[in-house]
Amino acid sequence: xxxxxxxxxxxxxxxxxxxxxxxxxxxxxxxxxxxxxxxxxxxxxxxxxxxxxxxxxxxxxxxxxxxxxxxxxxxxxxxxxxxxxxxxxxxxxxxxxxxxxxxxxxxxxxxxxxxxxxxxxxxxxxxxxxxxxxxxxxxxxxxxxxxxxxxxxxxxxxxxxxxxxxxxxxxxxxxxxxxxxxxxxxxxxxxxxxxxxxxxxxxxxxxxxxxxxxxxxxxxxxxxxxxxxxxxxxxxxxxxxxxxxxxxxxxxxxxxxxxxxxxxxxxxxxxxxxxxxxxxxxxxxxxxxxxxxxxxxxxxxxxxxxxxxxxxxxxxxxxxxxxxxxxxxxxxxxxxxxxxxxxxxxxxxxxxxxxxxxxxxxxxxxxxxxxxxxxxxxxxxxxxxxxxxxxxxxxxxxxxxxxxxxxxxxxxxxxxxxxxxxxxxxxxxxxxxxxxxxxxxxxxxxxxxxxxxxxxxx
Amino acid sequence: xxxxxxxxxxxxxxxxxxxxxxxxxxxxxxxxxxxxxxxxxxxxxxxxxxxxxxxxxxxxxxxxxxxxxxxxxxxxxxxxxxxxxxxxxxxxxxxxxxxxxxxxxxxxxxxxxxxxxxxxxxxxxxxxxxxxxxxxxxxxxxxxxxxxxxxxxxxxxxxxxxxxxxxxxxxxxxxxxxxxxxxxxxxxxxxxxxxxxxxxxxxxxxxxxxxxxxxxxxxxxxxxxxxxxxxxxxxxxxxxxxxxxxxxxxxxxxxxxxxxxxxxxxxxxxx
Numbered sequence: 210x211x212x213x214x215x216x217x218x219x220x221x222x223x224x225x226x227x228x229x230x231x232x233x234x235x236x237x238x239x240x241x242x243x244x245x246x247x248x249x250x251x252x253x254x255x256x257x258x259x260x261x262x263x264x265x266x267x268x269x270x271x272x273x274x275x276x277x278x279x280x281x282x283x284x285x286x287x288x289x290x291x292x293x294x295x296x297x298x299x300x301x302x303x304x305x306x307x308x309x310x311x312x313x314x315x316x317x318x319x320x321x322x323x324x325x326x327x328x329x330x331x332x333x334x335x336x337x338x339x340x341x342x343x344x345x346x347x348x349x350x351x352x353x354x355x356x357x358x359x360x361x362x363x364x365x366x367x368x369x370x371x372x373x374x375x376x377x378x379x380x381x382x383x384x385x386x387x388x389x390x391x392x393x394x395x396x397x398x399x400x401x402x403x404x405x406x407x408x409x410x411x412x413x414x415x416x417x418x419x420x421x422x423x424x425x426x427x428x429x430x431x432x433x434x435x436x437x438x439x440x441x442x443x444x445x446x447x448x449x450x451x452x453x454x455x456x457x458x459x460x461x462x463x464x465x466x467x468x469x470x471x472x473x474x475x476x477x478x479x480x481x482x483x484x485x486x487x488x489x490x491x492x493x494x495x496x497x498x499x500x501x502x503x504x505x506x507x508x509x510x511x512x513x514x515x516x517x518x519x520x521x522x523x524x525x526x527x528x529x530x531x532x533x534x535x536x537x538x539x540x541x542x543x544x545x546x547x548x549x550x551x552x553x554x555x556x557x558x559x560x561x562x563x564x565x566x567x568x569x570x571x572x573x574x575x576x577x578x579x580x581x582x583x584x585x586x587x588x589x590x591x592x593x594x595x596x597x598x599x600x601x602x603x604x605x606x607x608x609x610x611x612x613x614x615x616x617x618x619x620x621x622x623x624x625x626x627x628x629x630x631x632x633x634x635x636x637x638x639x640x641x642x643x644x645x646x647x648x649x650x651x652x653x654x655x656x657x658x659x660x661x662x663x664x665x666x667x
Numbered sequence: 668x669x670x671x672x673x674x675x676x677x678x679x680x681x682x683x684x685x686x687x688x689x690x691x692x693x694x695x696x697x698x699x700x701x702x703x704x705x706x707x708x709x710x711x712x713x714x715x716x717x718x719x720x721x722x723x724x725x726x727x728x729x730x731x732x733x734x735x736x737x738x739x740x741x742x743x744x745x746x747x748x749x750x751x752x753x754x755x756x757x758x759x760x761x762x763x764x765x766x767x768x769x770x771x772x773x774x775x776x777x778x779x780x781x782x783x784x785x786x787x788x789x790x791x792x793x794x795x796x797x798x799x800x801x802x803x804x805x806x807x808x809x810x811x812x813x814x815x816x817x818x819x820x821x822x823x824x825x826x827x828x829x830x831x832x833x834x835x836x837x838x839x840x841x842x843x844x845x846x847x848x849x850x851x852x853x854x855x856x857x858x859x860x861x862x863x864x865x866x867x868x869x870x871x872x873x874x875x876x877x878x879x880x881x882x883x884x885x886x887x888x889x890x891x892x893x894x895x896x897x898x899x900x901x902x903x904x905x906x907x908x909x910x911x912x913x914x915x916x917x918x919x920x921x922x923x924x925x926x927x928x929x930x931x932x933x934x935x936x937x938x
Contacts, residue, residue, distance in 0.1 A: 407790075434878075452907075478879045491879075493883075498887075519887060520883075521882070536879070543876075565879065579877065634921070635874075636913075657727070
């Protein structure tokens with residue numbers, strides 16, 4: 210747990226500077242394209258050269274404060290800012306042991322000297338009155354003695370452990386959005402995943418930090434490949450029924466299954482278009498899976514691939530909605546392809562190994578995917594998470610020597626990737642992990658038996 | 668790439684250990700002045716999702732089951748051998764509750780999947796072993812077809828299994844091998860003589876590779892098996908295909924023998 214008690218050290222500074230260099234030199238062309246300097250990949254590394262140093266004071270107990278809720282709030286707020294990956298957080302162990310509850314009680318002089326050296330400090334108060342959890346949160350610019358206030362927010366929710374966490378997430382997202390160049394934070398986002406237990410697989414949901422894990426579906430079946438709609442109202446997934454696997458639809462608003470017809474006798478691996486109106490998926494009518502696009506009810510389907518060999522795992526370009534990436538076994542082992550959404554302009558991005566589960570970055574620039582570059586019977590090498598810049602087909606390996614990694618999914622801010630990992634390759638040992646999009650700062654979010662994560666769009 | 672990635676990880680581990688060293692040093696300095704008193708007020712573990720799941724975890728049960736031999740002639744016996752850990756209740760389908768570790772001799776009359784479920788405080792795990800029973804083929808075309816029971820379409824599962832056998836596939840392939848072609852011809856002969864039966868073909872894949880790709884591969888295998896029967900004279904309308912991908916593993920060990928058991932098209936009566 211050395212990441213909690215973080216202090217800026219020379220070695221950290223060094224690492225920050227060497228990381229872009231590493232990115233630059235480690236790019237090996239996967240196809241026989243001449244490699245050029247990849248300054249674009251420098252931008253993929255979302256870590257700025259100099260991170261803002263942020264301190265968080267423990268919140269002051271106000272009237273009727275409940276200790277447990279306050280501790281949850283304090284921990285969640287700190288973790289959210291830490292997890293954002295764009296701040297240099299002041300460890301709570303070196304922060305001044307004060308709890309300013311209002312701007313009047315804030316003494317910025319305590320927060321500017323070394324070793325705290327904070328540029329920004331978040332603070333406030335938390336109390337419970339009439340069953341409502343009331344939180345006042347502030348963010349001050351330590352260097353601006355005259356007009357320090359950057360943010361002031363009030364929250365009031367029914368008092369519960371969950372609302373303490375959710376308010377902390379909201380306040381954290383305000384801070385992240387304000388200090389992170391206007392990119393919205395992800396502390397309020399959800400991750401959907403497959404939870405295996407007792408011979409069935411259900412779709413579950415959790416907060417982005419792994420808290421609040423709970424089931425969504427209770428079908429008592431094998432359900433796979435959850436994909437939440439861009440507006441968080443529907444969940445498309447694949448489920449085994451009497452006629453085999455089919456794409457199914459669950460309404461998160463109604464809390465029940467809704468109709469999805471879909472093409473073919475069997476359909477798998479749904480994916481939402483960013484407009485929330487089209488769904489791409491893989492369907493088979495005659496034994497061979499092809500990519501189809503339908504509306505949200507599974508009607509008006511049109512087939513966009515037509516080639517012998519399986520085609521599956523489509524994903525829309527979330528920025529334009531005009532392109533699809535998908536996996537095809539048309540030349541043998543599954544490889545990564547892109548095309549226009551009408552089926553034209555097919556381009557193959559990988560030429561070796563075994564590729565799975567592409568996820569398109571929110572800015573449209575990158576694909577993340579699982580790749581076993583030396584796949585084959587008896588071949589050495591593991592399956593790892595890679596990202597590829599689509600324009601140049603240059604790729605970068607994000608995980609190393611950690612066993613089987615699969616099903617990457619980008620966070621909506623494009624700074625994080627959630628994925629599944631099994632140290633020994635056994636399905637029952639799969640857990641869900643998160644990392645920054647440059648492969649650093651890996652953390653497990655779940656225990657074993659959890660697979661196929663999908664990060665919500667907002 | 669390897670060189671660079673190695674140097675990166677070296678760099679990381681170096682910076683980690685260096686950081687830890689510095690941290691210890693700075694903590695020691697603070698300890699001198701302030702007593703390092705904030706140490707336990709950092710973050711309560713209960714509010715950290717990830718560590719919560721790790722902290723309260725009860726070791727999940729494990730289970731393995733083996734059969735020796737894996738394939739027998741009708742009437743011969745097989746020794747089942749199972750081992751579990753962290754399990755409270757262990758059951759095997761068709762046998763019932765059994766000791767948590769044990770052996771048993773069985774003599775199945777047709778190919779059987781012995782399905783073991785081990786339940787413990789840490790969860791439930793399953794293990795499977797499939798025993799293939801070789802029923803003499805000569806009976807199928809001659810004896811049973813003229814019998815009154817078969818013309819009524821009242822075929823027992825055992826008779827069906829004897830007449831229509833599993834087809835096995837090569838790694839990442841859905842081409843019918845020579846042995847599968849032979850099975851297709853024999854099975855088609857049986858099915859043509861029993862026109863009342865509808866057939867369900869299940870396509871299966873081994874545990875390797877992605878779940879979504881294996882669903883497609885299973886579909887291709889089931890369909891290849893169907894086409895094999897159709898080309899040998901079975902009406903396509905009688906045959907339904909379902910892919911189970913790698914979601915229904917009969918054999919759960921990471922061995923080539925086990926993977927081969929799983930890479931198959933399996934036929935059942937579609938009732």
